[in-house]
Amino acid sequence: MICRLFLTSLLAGAAVVTALAEDLPLPQARVILAPGSEYSETARVWQGIPGIERAPKGRLWSTWYSGDEGEGAIGNYALVATSGDDGKHWSKPFVIEGPKGTKIGDPIPWLDPKGRLWVFYNQLTEKTATRPTLRGTCAIRCDDPDKATPTWSAPFLVAKDGILFGKPIIRSSGGWLAPFFLMGNQAGRPETCTLLSLNEGESWEWHGGTSIPEPLRNFSEATLAQRKDGSIWMVIRTSKGLYESTSKDEGKTWSEAIAMPQFEGPSTRACMMKLASGAFLLIYHDAKKLKSGAYPRTRLTAWLSDDEGRTWPLRLLVDERSSVSYPDAIQAPDGRIYITYDHGRYNAGEKEVLVAIVSEEDLRAGKFVSQGSAQRLVVNRTLGYGNHSDKRTEAEVAAKLPPKEKLHLYLLIGQSNMAGRGVLDTEKRLSRQRVLKFSPNNKWTHGIEPLHHDKPAAVGAGLGMSFAREMAEAYPEATIGLIPCAVGGTPLERWEKGGDLYAQALERARLAMKDGTIKGILWHQGEADSGHEGKSKSYADRLAKMIVDLRADLGSGELPFVAGKLGEFLALESKEKQPSYWPLVNELIASIPARVPKTAVVESTDLKHKGDQVHFDTPSLRTFGQRYASAMKLLQK
Known part of the structure; x- marks a missing residue:
């Protein structure tokens, strides 16, 4: 498995790096330096498996x-x-993407002794009628990583038939040694192995390894460090936690892998490295076993060893939350340690790559005490919906839907204060069991905030969840199904019959009604009309007609309709010094029950904004939702 390095210079302003590598057995990926919206935070439905590196x-x-x-x-x-x-x-990230039929994954950055930055990655191209599945580790490289926009090489092959899962180390006798998981054509070689380069990365050869028993094997992601006696220590992921193996001949042969009893835990990657002081750092999970016998990916913890990994008496809790995993770390010349990991890889409102900055002082104190330490710095957060976890949940919920008459449906329409812009309070994100939401895929899923996806970068807590909880309490035999359709910044005209949002909401409601029974409509809107005197004066007439039209199209002439008043914290004039007519709009909203039967209006008195004088804060949204529920229950009597 030998690679030759192919470099290309970039044309000024070029957005895509392309080059031909004649002996590249894998279809070549491309580096997209200016990715379009199809790669944006709103398009990506999950993310994780991070790595971190620091330029000189x-x-x-x-x-x-x-x-x-x-x-x-x-x-x-x-x-x-x-x-x-x-x-x-x-920065906005750039993209490494393969041709059609290819997956790119498991990227890991590494700064070599010459100050060059490598980004290794795994590439798999699915088989076709004329060729088998192709897999291997490839890389790109730059020679000027302290520049914000360095010049990157074209992608090149490092090794076939496996994945380079961790950063290489520099052996004391010379040569670069990297952990490698051999897949595909093993040719009798152990799968948990190493690659060696003796020519500064110009070529890499299989060098030796150990084997994890098949029942315990789970990608065998490994990490390496060299001890004072010259032996090289390997820490390996298994389905039962961490195992270890040692080589006394610099990686040629390895001992049988054995369990590390202190680190029985979840099946996930750990990060182990030797610090400048000679102490060893291990980042893994200090998780408690569940009743099922499994370990969750929670309580990401950094341990410190002063005897080269034989004992680990010192520890620092990096992140106590669930769904934290896949640490990687580097140490700066000043001693600070940068730890990256992912949080909520598939979870709405999370899906983030984070960084913590710690020091040996913190590790020895067991808490963050040093100047310059930091927690939960956000590298990137993605906001799309539709990952495999979302789809599995939709399938699970669909299999357990209640009878149609016991699935009570509520249509949520309006603009941003209905969609929700509150900060997500973690303890209240999850619904009770009897609350569902209609997903962007028009499928039922668990009622977890954010409910809306109108503007994924902005959505948060809303009034819908507390409303649903109150209704579930009032109707213990029913399941509450929310149909989120609100869109921030939209005027009433788009919600009137003939408008695009009216049509979209009606379509989603009708699809949802195949599974349940429509019980009411929640409305909050008016801010977008308050800046125009004519639209403000006609607001009540237009809203009343919309209610009548929507009820008729839903086949329910007296369907309960609850509107909420606009926040009393709104400014009386715009930034351009134009008057705002929101007090008039509030008066006209209040007149709706006198105009249209089976309608109600809830007050926004004493509710607070989140600091922008536009959107309700989370506690106010919770209260607002409860007020909507109280009004809805009265209408349903």
Whole structure:
């Protein structure tokens, strides 16, 4: 498995790097330096498996992978972002994407001894009628990683038939040694192995390894460090936690892998490295076993060893939350340690790549005490819906839907204060069991906030969840099904019959009604009309007609309709010093029950904004939702 390096210079302003590598057995990926909207945060439905590296003068580089399908799907691609201010702000990522039928994954950045930055990644191209499945580790490289926009090489092959899962180390006798998981054509070689380069990365050869028993084997992601006596220590992922193996001949032969009893835990990657002080760092999970016998990916913890990994008496809790995993780390010359990991890889409102900055002082103290330490710095957060977890949940919910008459449906329409812009309070994100939402795929799923997806970068807590909880309490035999259709910044005319949002809401409601019974409509809108005197004065007439039209099209002439008043914190004039007529709009909203039967209006008195004088804060939204529920219950009597 020998590679030759092919470099290409970039044309000024070029958005895509392309080059031919004559002996590349895998179809060549492309580097997209200016990716379009199809790769944006709103298009990506999951993300994770991050890596981190630091250039000689301090620029940080982060890698991870993602896509518009679930993890591991054909079409996944790698992303690379950079920070020039120590992780406080990060660039828009560029993309490494394979040709059709290819998955790019597991990127890992590494700064070699010559100051060059490598980004290794796994490539798999699915088989066709004329060729078998092709897989291997490839890389791109730059020689100037302290630049915000360095010149990158064309993708080139590192090794066939496997995945380079961790950063290489420099052996004391010379040569670069990297952990490698051999797949495909093993030719009798152990799968948990190493690659060696003796010519500064010009070529890489299989060098030796150990084997994890088949029942315990789960990608065998490994990490390496060399001890003072010259032996090389390997820490390996298994289905039962971490195992270890040692080589006394610099990687040629390895001992039988054995369990590390202190680190029985979840099947996931760990990060182990030797620090400048000689202490060893291990980042893994300090998780408690569940009743099922499994370990969750929770309580990401950094351990410190002063005897080269034989004991681990010192620890620092990096992130106590669930769904935290896949750490990678590097140490800066000043001793600070940058730890990256993913959080909520598939979870709405999470799906983020994070960085923590710690020091040995923190590790020895067991808490963050050093100047310059930091937690949960956000590298990137993605917002799309539709990963494999979302689809599995939809299928599970569909299989357990209640009878149609017991699935009570509520249509949520209006603009941003109905969609919800509150900060998500974690303890209240999950619904009770009897609350569902109609997903962007027009499928039922668990009622987890954010409910709406109108503007994924902005959505958060809304009034719908507290409304649903109250209704579930009032009707213990029913399941509450929310149909989120609100869109921020939209005027009433788009919600009137003939408008695009009226049509979209009606279509989604009719689809949902195949499974349930429509019980009411929730409305909050008016801010977008308040800046225009004529639209404000005609608001009540237009809203009343919309209610009548929508009820008729839904086949329910007296369907309960609850509207909420606009926030009393709204400004009386715009930034352009134009008057706002929101007090008039509020008066006209209040007149609706006198105009249209089976309608109600809830007050916004004493509710607060979140600091922008536009959107209700989370506690106010919870209260607002309860007020909507109280009004709805009265209408339903």
